[in-house]
Every structure is written in C-alpha cells, then in structure tokens.
Amino acid sequence: MTIRNSVLDAIGNTPLIKLQRASEETGCTILGKAEWMNPGQSVKDRAAKFLVLDAMREGRIERGGTIVDGTAGNTGIGLTMVGNALGMETVIVIPDTQTEEKKQTLRMLGAQLVEVPAVPYKNPNNYVKVAGRIAEQLAGTKAGGAMFADQFDNPANRQAHVETTGPEIWTQTDGKVDGFICAVGTGGTLAGTALALRERKSDVQIGIVDPPGAALFSYFTDGELKAEGSSITEGIGQGRITGNLDGLEVDHAFRVEDQESLDVNFALLEEEGLNLGLSSGINVAGAIRLAKEMGPGHTIVTVLCDPGTRYASRLFNPEFLASKGLEVPAFLTRETQVDI
C-alpha cells in the first residue's frame, strides 16, 4: 500500500531533475529539486508542516485554533493547506507588493488575508510584526489557541530541510552531491539543507545567490549588511540575519541581476518545459555561477521553488517587463502562425 494519509504526507519527496542546458554549458551535472511539485506548489509546504506540527507538540495550538504568519505568499499557502487539513483557521499578513495570483490562491484556500503596505523590517508596521501582534491578540480569545508561525525566526522552519530536503538530496544523488546553492527568503531552505549535507559530507560547497536589493551577498563577502538596487523577484531578498540563518557560513556568494535570472527562466521554459517562478531562475543562474567557480565534473543541486503561473501577471506580461527595463522574450508577442 502506498497511500498517503492526508495532504501532509504528500509534502516532500520531490524529484531531482537534471537541467540540460545548465549542465552542458558548465560541464557539471546541475540538478533542480522540483519543489513546485509539492501539493501547495512550493518549497514552503515543508516549512509550513514543520512549523504547525512543532507548535502542536509544544501545546501552542490545537484543532479549532488559528495559525498566523507574515509571508510573501508561499508560506501562507502552505500554512492554509496544512491548517485546513488539521481543522485550523489561518490569518495571513502579506505585503501589498506581491502578485495578485498568490493573493487569489490564498483567498481560494480560505485564508483570511490582511494586506499591508510594504515597509522595512525595522518599521513596527512591517508585515511580520503585524502578524505577531494579531497572533498575540487572538491567543487569549480563541479556543484551540493562536500561533505565530514566525517563519523567519522559528528554527522549526529550517528543521524541515534538515530532516527532509537535505536527506532527500543525499539519497537521490547517492551521496555524490558536491555543491548546493539557493537564494534566501527566511534562509530555512539554505541553512537547513546546508546543515544536513555538511553533516554527511563536511566539504560540500554551499553557495548563496542574492538578487539586487538584498544584503546577504555583501554580508557574506565583506561582513556588512548592505543592500543596493531593486529586483522583481518575490519571496527572496533578505536584509537581516534571521533566526533561521543564524550560524550559517557559506563557501560561495553571488549577486545576480534580474535580466540574468529571467534569461534562465525563459530558457528553462522554452527548451526544457519547466515553467518556474522568479526565484527558481535566480537559483539556477546561481548554480551555473557556482559550477563555473568549482570547475567541470561536479554535481550541483539547487531548488525549483514554485511555478511561473504564480507570477503570470508580471513574468509573462510584456508591458510589465518593459516597464522594468527587462527584455521581452519573442514567444510572448508571437502571432499565431496557423490558418484555421
């Protein structure tokens, strides 16, 4: 019998897919962990499950309770899916800069959506801080309790990757993984996977790839949290050392501009049939940079976080791309060429 008991048991065990062009271009084997194939369609399902199950174990929430968090969307989608399966309600605080597609998905799942202006973390009205206050207010009044999932600073997030993503990559490559790289939102994926892989192979090379507007590239190269520029990527681009990043050291750090990651996104779509979100593009661009730095013959793994459909109104919108000074790929404006 290979039956999963609930949607929770359908999270994880995603395939590892060889990325053909990236591998050919570098002489390495570049593999993408197909996280968009999770039931909530993103890498954040893993964190959502661990955050809620950990809170249940600690007695912070039970059936009938409310899950609250601040998220760019994907964690909220994961938390709402997990919450629905466990008889819990969900309040999701989201910055109003995120795509309508993610907000729609959250509404369809039944989350109570609180949209707030996008302001920096140090501002008390930052989405994460608003979520914390809502959870505190609800905690005393709700039967079943209310939990602040706190995905940025709650280590149960990275534990999901210590216990699942890392070991899966190890098993799927028969221990032949030489490098792992991805971009950072909370840092759970990077830090948790790095911990699990280093425990099994101490010299595995860990890399971080940062979009413009994030501060971790400068932190890991010259010790200073400094951000410059801006990016159309969503769900990544961190300005501080979150609880989930605490103690992480990396062997390689890269900053990749939007045009470089978008080129990768569209090449993966047109040549390999992989329709992926913006953070997957930068992750694969980062894996290519890491492969070039390490030299041919290595096996490098990165994360294919979520699907391109989650950003359709931006990623596949010629006007939006042009307004950001980004190239519009030919297929988006191609006329139909068949007579009917």
Ligand code: PMP
């Ligand atoms: N890609 C996307 C699309 C995301 O939504 C997120 C999480 N916000 C990440 C990457 C980063 O994952 P993590 O939080 O584990 O650093």
